[in-house]
Amino acid sequence: MAKKSSVEKNNKRARLAIKFAPKRARLKALAKDETLSPEERFNARIKLAQLPRNSAPVRHRLRCLLSGRPRGNYRKFKISRIALRDLASAGQIPGMVKSSW
Secondary structure: OOOHHHHHHHHHHHHHHHHHHHHHHHHHHHHHOOOOOHHHHHHHHHHHHHOOHHHOHHHOOOOOOOOOOOOOEEOOOOEEHHHHHHHHHOOOOOOOOOOOO
8 A cells, every 4th residue: 555645645746737737738839839939939938837846747647546556557447457456356347357377
């Protein structure tokens, strides 16, 4: 089980990414727009840099919903490989059986 503080910190990053997504997209579009003057594009980049660092979507980490494990996750199920195996062994995932030979 991951530390609760790590999981909550990651959840905060996800909330900030959603909150600042429209503003970030608008500033990125201004910074890439070749028709604007270089000063306007530079100002857009400055404002983009002044946004909270944790509001960038790349800082959000995919964590297991059950255990909070940061590595070895399946995006489709949003759980880690270990939690997936435990659920499959317990018969809680329809159609999935544990392989053994």
